[in-house]
Structure formats: C-alpha cells, structure tokens
Amino acid sequence: MHLYRIDPAGDREAVRALYGIHRAAEAAETPEGPILPAPSFCDWAAHGWSDEPREVWLGDSDGDGDRGTGPAAGGYVLELPDTGTHRVASLLLVVHPEARSCGAGRRLFEHARARMRAAGATSCTAMVLNGSPGEALARSTGAKPSLVFLRQVCALDRAKAPRPGEVTAAAGVPGYSPVRWCGRTPRGYESDVAALTTATSDAPSGDVDRDGVPWSVQRVRTRDERCAARGTRAYSVAAFCESEGRLVALSTAYVDAAHEGWASQGDTVVLGEHRGRRLSLGVKKDLMTWLREKEPSVHSIATWNAEPNDGIRRVNGSLGFTVSRRWTEWHLVL
Template structure:
C-alpha cells in the first residue's frame, strides 16, 4: 500500500476517490446523503479564493483505492484550521489504512501551518458515541468531541393541510413581507443579505470548535453562488419589514440538480425579531416553492444543534425526524 495525493484534474482518479466515499457511506450511514460525483469534481476543479481542497488516497498493489482522505484549508479566514474526512472501504478496515491516511494528513496540515483540525463523525440516533469505531480511532490521534448536531430528515411532499396549519399559526404576526429569489441575490438586496449572513456566522451554535466568525461580503456571496450553480438551485426566502425595508431574516435551501434531495443551508432570524414565528414563515416560503416547482424531490435534510430549542421545535413542527447525530471532533496542536 502507498499513499499519494490525487491529481484534481484526473477525472478517473476522482471517480475512484468518490467510489470509496460511497462504499463507506452506504456501510456506515444508511440515512446519510451521498454527494454526487459531479459535485465533487466541480468542488475541487472550479477553484475558490477562499478554500483549497487536498485529496489523498491509500492505493493497493493492484492500483485500487482502499481508503481516502479529504482535507481542506482556508485561504483567507481561519487559516489555522483544517478540516478532514477519512473513509476506508469496509472490507479492508483494521489493516492500517486509516492510520496511514491520518499520519499523512498530520504531516500535511503541519506543513500548511494549521494548529487545529476538525472532522465530522455521524452515528445513528440513539447510539452511544463511545462505542463508535470512528470515535475510538479519533481518540487515538488526540481528537475530542466539541460540538454536535442532529441530522433531521423531512420526507416530501409535506401534506398541504399541514402547511396551511403552520401558516395559520404564524399569520398576522409581525409586519414583514417575504421576498424570494433563485440562484443569485438581487443586486439591490445583496448588501442587506450579506449583513444577515454575517450575523449567521456569529449566531450559529458551534460548541467549542476553534473557529472565528467570518465577515460575509458581496464578493464572497457571488463566488459561492457561482460555485454551487452547476449542481444546485439556490433558493432563498428573506423577510423584509414593510415600513422601512429592513431585512430581518432569511432561509436558504439547496435543491439538487442531479438527484431528489434538498439540503437546508441556513435559517436566521435577527435577534430583535425572534419569537414571532418568522422562521416558520421563511421555511414555509421555500418549502412551497420546492413542492410546486420541484415536485420530483423527495427528501429534505437539515442539521440542528439539539440545544437550539427554538429552531429544533420549528423543524419538528414541519415533521422533520432525527436520523443521525453528527459529532464534530477536533484536535488542537497549538
């Protein structure tokens, strides 16, 4: 077995890399969402001024990929922090493949100057983290749990009567109007939208993750829109106060162009506007568009901190059910 970095321009190598991730996902996470190959290819080949991916493979004597590691390094913010995901084919586990990939990753992030590394571990809802092989593996290399979120899934379509009931609960509360857009934020709203996104960076629960909130500006938003457009329809609903046009919240869904999955990106209500079911109104606006314009989609995913009681309650009101718990594991070397 040898460890080598994957050429990001080699489509066949990327397909082999992706196949290992799929095998591991199917084995470990039957409720998980599998990123399509095309999305991986775009992510690593399109380039970003904010993030640099590094893909590594453990290659057997026959040239077959036995395991893979996906790392990422921030280029402008949080340059001290790397992220890491390791996947090993089920049939070759406990043979040193994961260890070899981790040791290579350690050398790579030290060369990059990173002092913190984070990775995600998913376990079925109700399962004990301490009994999970991935957790025990991480502990050997000095990783500790620092944050957790539930992976919640909503089967689509949602019954129309339930949507009417949810709308009735929020009717007449507040004086906001809901505006929506697809793919690109209108120029006249992008400044206010950037302010909401920056607030989200500061408000979203992240536990003890060694991360500094980012200031989101128009350039970052436009770069993000361009990168996601080939594989996702970006659907945003924003709340705007009728009296003065102040933006008070938003919710964003990513609708896959290649399968029947929808991913909830963010939902934020500004602090002074909370407690008036504005989050429900925003989620209703996006869900209605999904069900009318993308009726073939069958599953909506979101991730919510179980201690974020208000958002968790909003999600369960819609019918989301917890399928997994995501544990963020972190190692700090400096």
C-alpha cells in the same frame, strides 16, 4: 498504502475514485440516504462551497512510484485556513469498507496531520457518524468530541406547511413581506445576504474557536457561481422588513441535478434584533411550500443542526422533521 496528491479540478478519474470510496462508505453506514451526488461532491472537493483553499489526497492499497497501481482504498479532503488567528482546518477522511481494519485510516490521518502542521493550522475538526468506525479512529488520535449535530429529515408530502396557493407564512407577520428567488442572489439583496450569512456564526460551536470572518458580497457571488457550476438549484425565501428596507431572515434549500429524490436544507437565519417573531418558522414554511410546487420529484428534505440549538430544533419539529442520525464534530489541537 501509497498516498498521492490529486488535482480534483483536472483529474476527473481520480476524484471520481475518491467519490466512489465516499459513496461506498455512506451506503454502508447510512443506507437510508441521502448521499451527496457525484457532481456536487467532485465540485466541492475541487473548490469547496465558496472557493476555500484545500488539498485532496488519494491512497492506493498497493503500488509504488509517483502513483500507486492498486485500487483506491481511501483518501481525504483537507480544507485549510487562509485567514484568522485560530487557523482551524477541516478534514474529511474516507476509507473504503473493504479496506478497513488494516491501518488505512490511521495512515491517512497521520499524513493529513503532517500536511495541516506544514500549512500552519493550529487545530482541526472532523465530522464523524456516531457509532461508526471513525469514532475509534478519532479517539485514538487524541481528538475530543466538541459538538453533536443532528441530521433531521422531513417527507415533503407530510410537512406541516401551507399547500401551494395558500397564504404564505412570512406574509402573516406584520411589518414583514416574503421575498423569493431561485438561483443567484439578486444584486439588490447581496449585501443583506452577506450580513445574514455572517450572522450564522453565533450558532453553537462547541469548544472550537473560530474567527468568524464576515461574509462579503464577493463571497456570496462565488458561492452562487459554484452552485450554478455544479448544476444545483438553490431556492431562497427571505423576510423583508418594511420599516428598515432590508432582508432580516433567510432560509435556503438546494436540489442537485442528480438529487435522487432529496433536497438539502441550508442555513436558516434571523438577525438578532428580529428574533422571537416566528420569522424562522415563516420562511421555512414558505420554502417547503415552494419546494413542493417547483420540485415535485423531491420527496424528502434533510437538514443538519447542532443539538444545543433548541430554537431551530423546535421550528423543525413543528414542521414535521424527525432525527435520523447523529454526528459528532471532533476537535484536535495540533
């Protein structure tokens, strides 16, 4: 395998080749979907969700010189830490199903490990589908399973949420009122959204030490800009605390332009002092009701949750979500 670094923002042919490998692998392992559409994958490969630093490499099955001549067989996206003490990198490594069992995955990993060490990373994480060929590769590198994540799916026509026009759930909690927006975060709420996004750092994280750098207003704006640039519609429902004059709960879902009938649930978070008041259930119910109204072609919504996060799992179960797959986050000390 010949490896070469690509510029995902400038080399559309190369990043589309990487997406083709990713899509083939996803279709082989999770044929029920959803699969991230090409525009979102290519934008994420180039910029991350909010402009995190990264490297993208592609591997040809044969060839020499600066760039191989054979068909693309695999590649990886490496998100590198640029702040903090623990300096944890994140790796997405993909091998085309037709190129497996010939050492391609190991070759890609060893190359990625060298790049992580050169960048000063102290450890790395990778999400691997349970029961997939990636499990054996992860184990062979010396990585350890850190945390199990559940992909849960809900058919919107069966969701246990109010129908359009019914009283919203968040409005039923005394002292709080619902707030909705589609697209970029309104300027008056950006600092609240930054605080809420920072609060997600207290979710279960296994044995991985992350620095939990607080989100800034600028990072919220960057994430919104990236979302708009790739044609993704973001729907957000929040709970506004009337006595404090700020947002204290938030749930967001994303619908890609090429969504193929799926929406993706982002974070649902409630500030610590406001938990235990069913606000997470309220904002998620309102969000699903709004999605049914605004996106009639979306039939299902998928979400990811850490298995130990019992609170959000109970909320999801009450709304009609069921577990479809399990992934494990593997952690390797470099």
